[in-house]
Amino acid sequence: MLLPPLGESTAAEMTNLEKSLAVIIDSLKQQNATLVKSVQDLVDELCRITLLWDEMWLAALMQRQGEVHRWVWLNNGARLSIIVR
Numbered sequence: 001m002l003l004p005p006l007g008e009s010t011a012a013e014m015t016n017l018e019k020s021l022a023v024i025i026d027s028l029k030q031q032n033a034t035l036v037k038s039v040q041d042l043v044d045e046l047c048r049i050t051l052l053w054d055e056m057w058l059a060a061l062m063q064r065q066g067e068v069h070r071w072v073w074l075n076n077g078a079r080l081s082i083i084v085r
Contacts, residue, residue, distance in 0.1 A: 029036045
């Protein structure tokens with residue numbers, strides 16, 4: 001069965017997907033619980049790192065925004081003084 005795009009999934013379809021995922025995870029845990037736990041920890045850590053990465057980019061963009069505004073203001077001021085002369 002092919003999965004529908006996330007934007008087109010209904011609540012019932014998502015519930016069925018979540019149930020199917022739970023069955024698969026339970027089956028894998030019966031075979032190797034330690035490995036499943038390690039993978040879950042890895043996924044959790046990757047999610048945490050992704051959030052930190054987004055926060056870092058946001059902070060850098062906010063800092064650069066101030067610099068760009070200052071540069072535009074200075075350059076527009078210089079152009080205006082040349083035009084007025």
